[in-house]
Amino acid sequence: xxxxxxxxxxxxxxxxxxxxxxxxxxxxxxxxxxxxxxxxxxxxxxxxxxxxxxxxxxxxxxxxxxxxxxxxxxxxxxxxxxxxxxxxxxxxxxxxxxxxxxxxxxxxxxxxxxxxxxxxxxxxxxxxxxxxxxxxxxxxxxxxxxxxxxxxxxxxxxxxxxxxxxxxxxxxxxxxxxxxxxxxxxxxxxxxxxxxxxxxxxxxxxxxxxxxxxxxxxxxxxxxxxxxxxxxxxxxxxxxxxxxxxxxxxxxxxxxxxxxxxxxxxxxxxxxxxxxxxxxxxxxxxxxxxxxxxxxxxxxxxxxxxxxxxxxxxxxxxxxxxxxxxxxxxxxxxxxxxxxxxxxxxxxxxxxxxxxxxxxxxxxxxxxxxxxxxxxxxxxxxxxxxxxxxxxxxxxxxxxxxxxxxxxxxxxxxxxxxxxxxxxxxxxxxxxxxxxxxxxxxxxxxxxxxxxxxxxxxxxxx
Amino acid sequence: xxxxxxxxxxxxxxxxxxxxxxxxxxxxxxxxxxxxxxxxxxxxxxxxxxxxxxxxxxxxxxxxxxxxxxxxxxxxxxxxxxxxxxxxxxxxxxxxxxxxxxxxxxxxxxxxxxxxxxxxxxxxxxxxxxxxxxxxxxxxxxxxxxxxxxxxxxxxxxxxxxxxxxxx
Numbered sequence: 038x039x040x041x042x043x044x045x046x047x048x049x050x051x052x053x054x055x056x057x058x059x060x061x062x063x064x065x066x067x068x069x070x071x072x073x074x075x076x077x078x079x080x081x082x083x084x085x086x087x088x089x090x091x092x093x094x095x096x097x098x099x100x101x102x103x104x105x106x107x108x109x110x111x112x113x114x115x116x117x118x119x120x121x122x123x124x125x126x127x128x129x130x131x132x133x134x135x136x137x138x139x140x141x142x143x144x145x146x147x148x149x150x151x152x153x154x155x156x157x158x159x160x161x162x163x164x165x166x167x168x169x170x171x172x173x174x175x176x177x178x179x180x181x182x183x184x185x186x187x188x189x190x191x192x193x194x195x196x197x198x199x200x201x202x203x204x205x206x207x208x209x210x211x212x213x214x215x216x217x218x219x220x221x222x223x224x225x226x227x228x229x230x231x232x233x234x235x236x237x238x239x240x241x242x243x244x245x246x247x248x249x250x251x252x253x254x255x256x257x258x259x260x261x262x263x264x265x266x267x268x269x270x271x272x273x274x275x276x277x278x279x280x281x282x283x284x285x286x287x288x289x290x291x292x293x294x295x296x297x298x299x300x301x302x303x304x305x306x307x308x309x310x311x312x313x314x315x316x317x318x319x320x321x322x323x324x325x326x327x328x329x330x331x332x333x334x335x336x337x338x339x340x341x342x343x344x345x346x347x348x349x350x351x352x353x354x355x356x357x358x359x360x361x362x363x364x365x366x367x368x369x370x371x372x373x374x375x376x377x378x379x380x381x382x383x384x385x386x387x388x389x390x391x392x393x394x395x396x397x398x399x400x401x402x403x404x405x406x407x408x409x410x411x412x413x414x415x416x417x418x419x420x421x422x423x424x425x426x427x428x429x430x431x432x433x434x435x436x437x438x439x440x441x442x443x444x445x446x447x448x449x450x451x452x453x454x455x456x457x458x459x460x461x462x463x464x465x466x467x468x469x470x471x472x473x474x475x476x477x478x479x480x481x482x483x484x485x486x487x488x489x490x491x492x493x494x495x496x497x498x499x
Numbered sequence: 500x501x502x503x504x505x506x507x508x509x510x511x512x513x514x515x516x517x518x519x520x521x522x523x524x525x526x527x528x529x530x531x532x533x534x535x536x537x538x539x540x541x542x543x544x545x546x547x548x549x550x551x552x553x554x555x556x557x558x559x560x561x562x563x564x565x566x567x568x569x570x571x572x573x574x575x576x577x578x579x580x581x582x583x584x585x586x587x588x589x590x591x592x593x594x595x596x597x598x599x600x601x602x603x604x605x606x607x608x609x610x611x612x613x614x615x616x617x618x619x620x621x622x623x624x625x626x627x628x629x630x631x632x633x634x635x636x637x638x639x640x641x642x643x644x645x646x647x648x649x650x651x652x653x654x655x656x657x658x659x660x661x662x663x664x665x666x667x
Contacts, residue, residue, distance in 0.1 A: 110511060435526065438554060438580035442518055442646065454554040468555045468578065497519075498526040 093391045099478045101126040101383075112448025115483045120266050120294060120427050120474035121452050122316045125380075129319055132379035136372045143368055145345060159371055162378025163361070169381040170311065170328055171302035177330050180364040181374050184325035185293040186216040188312030189260070191327055191364060192289055193220035195337040201257055203229030208252055208259040208286070210235045210243065211460040214266050217291040217312075218460070221260055230257070237464055241268050242418045248273070249280055256286040263295035263311075267458045267470065268417025269400075269427030271295070278307050287333070293317055298396060298425055298476070300389035303328050315373060320380035324373030327364075334360040341366040392477045396426035399475045399484065403428055406488045412495060416465050426475035429456070432495055437469045443494040444471075449487055513639035520636070521585040543574060546660045551648050556583050558652045560660045573660060575653055582640075586650040589633055590657055597623055599661055606658035609634060613650045615641035 099105050104124045107114050116124060142152040144159045166172070166179045182188040197220075201207070207221050207230055225232050235243055235251040252259060259281040264271045274290065281288045289310035295301065296311070297318030303311055310333075315324040339346055339357055346366040348356040357363045384392065400421060407413055412433040418424060432440055441453035452472045455462045462468055473487065543561030550557050556579030562571055572595065575587040590609070594602040601623045608618035612635070622631050640647045 111508070436580035438556075438582070438646070438649065439518075439522060439526075442582075442643070443522070445643075446515055446518070459555065462555070497522065 093388075093395055095395075095478070095480060098387065099480075101128070102478055103127060103130070105478060109448045109450060110446055115449045115486060117473040117475065117479065117483070117487060118450045118452050119317070119476035119479075120456075120472060122322065123297065123319050123476050124478065125321070125376075126319055126383050128383050129321065129376045129379045133321060133372045133376040136375050141372070144371055145362075155371060158375050158378075159369070162374040162381075165378040165381040165385075166326055166328075169385060170296070171304050172328060173304045175331070176304060177328055178334055178361050180327045180329065180334070180361045181369055181377075182312075182325045182327055183323055183370070184314040184316070185214075185291060185312045186325075188310075188325055188327035189217055189289065189291065190220050191340045192260075192310050192312070192329070193224050195340040195364070196287075196333065197221070197224035197230075197258070198227060199338055201225075201228040201230040204255060205230040205257045206233050206253070206255040207231070208233050208235060208256050208261075208281075210261055210272075211237050211464050212241055212265045212267065212270065212458065213260070213262055213460075214291060214293065215457040215459070216293075217260055217262060217289075231255075235261075237461075240418045241265065241416060241461065241464065242270050242423065243272050245273065245276055248277055252277075252280045252284055252286065254284050256281065256284050258287045258289060260289040260291070262291040262293075263301075264292075264298070264425045264427075265417065265458075265461070266294050266427065267429050267456050267461050267472065269294075269424040269429075269474075270417045271423055271425060274306065274308070282307070294425065294427065297384070298389075299393045309333060315377035315380060318377070318380050319383055320377035321370075321373045324370045324377045326377070331360065334364065337364075339363050339366065343367050345369075387477060395477055396475050396479075397421060399479055399481065400424065400426055402481050403473075403475075403484050406484060407491075410488070410491060410495075413491070416467075416470060426479075427472060428474070429470040429472045431467065431470055432491070432498075435495070435498055437471045440471045440491075440494065443497070444487075444490055447490045447493075449490055510639065510642040513636075514642040517636050517639040518582070521581040525581040525584055546573070546663070547656045549652050549656045549659075551579070551583070551652055553645070553648055554580075556580065556649065556652070558583065558587055558656045560656045562660075573657065575656070577653070579652070580649055582646055582649040583652060586637065587653040589630070589637075590653040593626060593630055593634065594657060594661075596625070599664055601625075603658060603661045603665070606654045606661065609637065609654045610651050610658070612638045613640050613647050613654075615647075 102124045105114065105116070136155065136158065140151045140154045140158075142149070142155045144152065144156040147153060147156065163179050163181070167174065170179075172179060180188070180191065182191060197207070201224060205228070207225060209218060209221060209232060211234055221232060224230060233251055233256070236247045238244060259277060261272060261277060263274060278288045287309040289312065290308045292301070292311045292313040294317065296313040309330050311328040313325060315326070316322040343366040345368070346358050346363050348358050404419060407415065407428070407430065414431050414433070416429045431437060437453035441451055444451055452474070454469045456470070456472060462470075543563030545559055546562050547560040548557060557577070558579070559576040561574045561576060563574065573591065575591045577584045577587045590606075593605060597605065604620045605623060608620055608622065611618045622634060637650055640650055
């Protein structure tokens, strides 16, 4: 039997079993009770241990997600498009339904019980995100946004447009999602700041040398993904943050792909901004959040203006509310926030360590399985400790859309195209890929069926 | 099975049939593109280039005179999936012998048909039955909105060029 051991990347305060392939043992690897591939593949036994005490009950987890009982094109659904959005557990659906069905009043300033209940639920959702990210209230704050894109735009407009001047540098990479590239292009255009890019290696990763070489004393902000939405590559955040701060620059992390899959502690990590979305972490669409250092938010001008974000309004001038309300103009997405809070609670109860461990085991299995398909090219580094549960690939001579549609016919949902990352596609010299991305409810059995589907469809094309 | 489910199943089957037919045509054996393979698509004047913003696929309409001295013709060059290429080939083939007004009308009809609405005009009577059958097969894309643009791109590009022609 081939042992599969956890090799989870740890970001933050939570203690994660550190381990390796354990071939011959050694190192700091701890022996973690974890299933062999054949055990994981067992269709009947779905419970297995991660770490010394926790049981990851896959059957129970799958039963939490109603969509998994559905069919697609008449076939049992295999959902491998988690990089685009996750499915939603019943608890989140219930939380949203309870709000709309039971107490759907507006928040703040309502002097009746139903509004107070809504306000309390909205505030509890923010508290859940504090716990999810390890936010120390005296140090940082959570601002609700429409999603990662709006959170990044908030920083670009409220900080970048007001603080950057000609000669300043914004450091990015070519692997960024368009939402962490286009806003900075606009900031650069309007302020005269310059965009600089940490060079990518041929496999789409970063080297310490290039990071140190690109970040300099003119750098004012480093805006970088914590996990590529195309390759699953996770840059060395500690190195990047350390180097940026050494040069007096701020760091914004695009956490859209990372936060929902890995434990993170912003206080320990030391990032200045972290943008993420609710819908990729089992929450509703149309809601997201920005974590930011409290002192930065207090110095920043509001991003949007109107109701709720003011302290006092006169005909000719106004003053602003305290944070976070200063950045939450208008009636917010109350149901979305409540749903996102419920999602955060669900993930914490399930365990981010355990989710990351489960996905790591799926990664290893997937990597092994696709390695047998010599007509398949993958993109991104393959080292387990550098990547999350996203696989981008192409079949030789076959357009990604055609692969996606043939998989769709077999009930398998993947994403195809350039994944809002055209510069990264250019780096790889391609126009698009097929992307399969995992989450906590995916199984080895699904990977087997996915691989079999790839074999079948490629045979059709011969 | 309810009537709605039966209808959905029929449409799903139509899409499956279309997908497999274009896949079979373009991957087995693999062909670059085009009707007859005799035309060099690298030459010609670029008249229009459209990009599918969902995936980056492109369709380029080129104009050039045949080597035998015949009239100028439009050729479609694609970088895209099988549906995109099939649609381009069919578009190029279908308008080849049509007058400008009829060609524009056909472009309008195909964009409407693919997007799930009823074309205002019937297909030109001069088109061969096999071609009409192939054109009608594309209405299966009403089942898969995400792939409609793959097929409409060529017709929209041609429509743009033909409209320019009529304004000259």
